[in-house]
Amino acid sequence: MTIAIQNNLQKLLVAVLFLSFAGCDMFRSDDPQAGTISLEIVNMIDGQELVLDQELYTSSAGHDYSVSLIEYILTNVKLHRADGTVVSLDTAQYCNQEDHDSRHLDSEEIPAGQYDSISFTFGVDGAENVFGSLERTTDFDNMLWPMMAPMGDGTTERYHYMRFEGHYGVDKTFRIHNGPSGGSDYSFDVSLPISMDVDNQDWAIELQMNLEEWLTNPVDWDFDAYGMIMGNQAAQEIVQTNGSSVFSIGSVDEL
């Protein structure tokens, strides 16, 4: 072997050693990496995905009913990490059964870490519930909650939290409209546990609204007893109380 070849071999060896050490630093970081999250909101009844109009369900008060409309607003959707940090996903989401896109939050980047809960407000919190505070889209504008004396303070209009409508009995209609009746705040906060260790993956959370729970637990909702409830604060309180068991996590998946 000539000196020249030997020198070249030595240079090559040095280069390979250098690259393998450098590689440790450059490509093999132990720090967890950011990931992405997407959120799907699914409307369910009795454990199955809601079918509008066609399907007949039975309420716990004993009425056979079908659903013709379900639309609602979720605000301040947040993910919480075990270390206490909060990641905001969405400030306000209009959801409608008839529009799949309205119930799907596109994937967005979230910091690495261990996540242990998701939280949001059902409806719009009292202080924030002023018409015009949400983005001026047709969907949000359509959720207008009129404020009229003597029902309300007459000062400013607000937003419905939800319209849940359908048919029951032979040809009767139910309309559960809830919102800031009489200017009071019937929105409520929801927090659900999840387990998600984000380190360079794409994640998907399925959030379920279990519609039958609006009609029971703790109060069995009698369609005959409640007609138009927008001015009925006692009815708004029942909707709010029944709402505590409406939401659940369907799945948390690493994609």
Ligand SMILES: [Cu+2]
């Ligand atoms: Cu209404």
